[in-house]
Amino acid sequence: MGKENLTQLLSQLNVQSTQEDSCEVEKICKELLKNGCENPGFILRACLVAVIKQDRYKSSLEILKQNKDIDDKYGEEFILEKLYVFYKLDATHEFEALYSKINPPPLESFGKANNRGILHVRAQFCYKQGLYEEAFKIYNLLAKHNGDLIDNDLELACNERVPLTAMPDIINDSTILSQVNEESYDLLLNDSMILSARGKYDEAIELLEQAYKIAKREGYDRDQEAIGLQLAFVLQMKGDNKASHIHLQELVSLLKQGGRKSPFTLLARMNEKSFADLSKYNDNLNLxxxxxxxxxxxxxxxxxxxxxxxxxxxxxxxxxxxxxxxSVQYGSSLLSRSLHNYSNLVNDVIFESYKTQAKKLYHHAVQMINSGVNGSVIGFLIITVQLLVVEKQWQNAIAVCELYLNKLANSTSQVDTVEHHAVCYILFELYKITGRDHSKSVLLKNLTNGKKTISKDVPFWKHVGFQHLSLGNIKDAKKLFKQVFAYDSDKALEKVIFDTTLDVDESQDITQNIDVEKLLLQGIKCLETSNKLESKQHISKVQKKRINLKKQKKKEQRLKKFLQTHGSTKNVDPERWLPLKDRSSYRPKKKQSLTKQTQGGAMNKKAEQALDITNKLKKTVPTTRRKKGHK
CATH class of the missing domain: 1.10.12 (Lyase 2-enoyl-coa Hydratase; Chain  A, domain 2)
Structure with a gap:
């Protein structure tokens, strides 16, 4: 909701004042409060409204503190204004404490306009704090009960869609959103953001282009910037990085010409930087x-x-x-705590090799996990695995993840949590890289037999089901998919559960829009035959050690044999340029038949006689012996 419209809800005073008028109202109200008046609650409320209109929220808080006795006695008369001040100052605890004291009526009851104002502020607060489900519920009910047009239909429709841009799964197919006949770029922008959050990027781009045309036609420059920034983001999510980068560069250059530092300028510059492959060795990170x-x-x-x-x-x-x-300060977020431990453990992040850093982090992560799995252990574990993967130390990466899962298994309260699922995702990928199917089957068995609440994380259990399929465990996969199907009616799951065959027409519909050339340009490799895949199978650490040992022994034997005939005291063979069989030192092995008869080669005696046409050998007639027999 726009700031000016919310201020209209707050004011509820029949005063349409300019900035100077608000200052004058504030001055008069302060004098009345100082000298005493008949209705101090009404005057304090008018003073707060005047200060809020000037966007001086800290001053509003100071006025409340200075008039604490009036606030304690007449505070119920300006609850809406106090909630709005706490919301704008991001005073979360104060807002929640005040909102819980007023004992708000059920959302379905709308007796007074003041109640609607409180609900508006509560919805804005919920959206800012990430409570999207409650924010959507409030706006949805406000839109349904707006028969007297207390609020603007278009603004309510826009605000109703805002929480869905962050969490589109709040609603199901049966939920009806309010519709407005008026053409609005705000509404199109919100609808496109919902579509992009659901992965429907082409439809989102189409709506964004329509919204941009309307905003340009009506001359709203700042809204054009917001739409342009969202369009670049959707293009990047779609995978069209080139078009997104070009769009961002044009947007940044356009915003620089304006000369003002708006949030869109800073966000566009940050998104543009995301395309640069920054290096700690080659780039100036300070700049x-x-x-x-x-x-x-x-x-x-x-x-x-x-x-x-x-x-x-x-x-x-x-x-x-x-x-x-x-140095990274130790903060409240998981990332700040993990990076703080990382920077303290490593001497120099820039110049110390990743191999050394990975070794330090691995040993420290093992110590942390052995001490407990709570706190920032999961954050430090993920950073450790990332470094180990960079150095291709697959065995250590798998070992530290398995150690973490084993420690979680000892604590029943920690199983089937977000942290547990995150480490399982990592292990599935590591097992795939190293070809450890047996380890994958053990992990799947533990997940299947362990405690699980599928409704808490449907995508994870769907992924586990497909991991069963990759190992050929069709029975276990079907059993799990039947449970997942109750929360996710995916057609792919339906085909596996009911053994339906793929229709030819359906397969054509699936593949007709695939751009093969574009996929190849993006680095997708063609399907390989099974022979090539077998040749690329990863070997275990023990097998690799045996192969390296055999190679080393062969190398030593070749060197020993070479040194026997190539000593430093021995003269160099002058015939070394001749073929081996033409050298004077050559002695053929016994029972060796030399058949080479080319020019410059050696021949045996029989071969020479066969070529000598002057001396023909007489054909020897075999003598026949009379067989002994009866006359």
């Missing part, structure tokens, strides 16, 4: 950090970004500071 202008972003934190958006921005900053060899 990159300066270009991203995190100080300005900090000043916009509470005003412009939700908690989830700020988490992503702060994550990028922490990683850049780490690889710039700056």
């Amino acid at each position: 990159s950090i300066r270009e991203l202008d995190f100080k300005t972003l900090d000043s916009m934190k509470s005003k412009q970004f939700t908690r989830e958006q700020w988490t992503v921005i702060n994550r990028n900053r922490l990683i850049l500071h780490l690889f710039n060899n700056n």
Whole structure:
């Protein structure tokens, strides 16, 4: 909801004042409160509204503290204003404490307009804090009970869709969203964001292009920037990185010409940097950090970004500071705590080799896991695995993950959690790389026999079912898919469960829109024959050690044999350039038949006689002996 519309809900005073009028109202109200008046609650509320209209939320809080006695007595008269001040200052605890005290009525009851105002502020607060389900529920009910047009239908429809852009799975197919006949780029933008969150990128791009045309026609520059930034993001999610990068470059150059530092300018610059393959060896990370202008972003934190958006921005900053060899402060987030431990453990992130860093992190991770699996252990474990994978130390990566799972198994409360599933995902991928099918089957057996709540993480158990299929465990896969199908009616699951065969027409529909050339350009490899796949199978560590030992022995034997005939005191053979059989020192082995009869080669005696036409050998007639027999 726009700021000016929410202010109209808050004001509820028949005063349409400018900035100067608000200052004058504030001054008069303060004098009345200081000298005493008949209705101090009404005057304090009018003073708060005047200060809020000037966007001076900290001053509003100071006024409340200065008039605490009036607030304690008449506080119920301006609850809406206090909630709005706490929301704008990002005072989460104060907001929750005040909201719980007022004992809000059920969402279905809308007796007073003031109740709607409180619900509006609550919905905005929920969205900012990531409570998308509650925010959607409030806006959905506000839109359904807006018969008297207390609120603008278009704004309610837009706000109803905003939580769905972050969590589209809140609604099901039966949920009906409010519809507006009016053409609006805001509504198109929100609908496109919902589609992109569901993975329907082509449809989202189509709506964004329509929204951009409407915003350009109506002359809303800032909204054009927002739509352009979202369009570049959707193109990148679709996999069209080239088009996304070009679009971002044009957007950044256009925003620079404006000369103002808006959130869109800073976000566009950050997204453009994501296409650069930054290196701690070759790039100036100090310059990159300066270009991203995190100080300005900090000043916009509470005003412009939700908690989830700020988490992503702060994550990028922490990683850049780490690889710039700056100290990372121990914070409340899991990433900050993990990177803090990492930077303290490694002497120099830039110049110390990844091999040394991986070794240090591996031993420290083992110690942390043996001490317990709570806290920031999972974050440090993931960083350790990333370094081990970079160094291709597959065995250590698998060992540290299996150790973590074994420790989790000892604590029943920790099984079937997000951390447990994350490590299982990693192990499945590592087993695939190293070809350890037996280890994968053991993990799948433990998951199948262990405690599981499929509704908590449907995609994970769906993935586990397909892992069963990869090993040929069709019975276990079907059993698991039947449980998953109750929460996810995927056609692929249905085909496996009911053994339905693929129709030819259906297969053509699936493959007709596949651009093979584009896939090859993106690095997708063609399907290989089974013979080639077998030749690329990964061998175990023990087998590799045996092969290397055999190679070393053969190498030593060849060297020993070479030194027997090539001593340093021995003269060099002058006939070394001649073929071996033409040398004077050559002695053929016994029972060796030389059949080479080319020019310059050696021949045996029979071969010479066969070529000599002057001396023909007489044909010897075999003598026949008379057989002894009877006359």
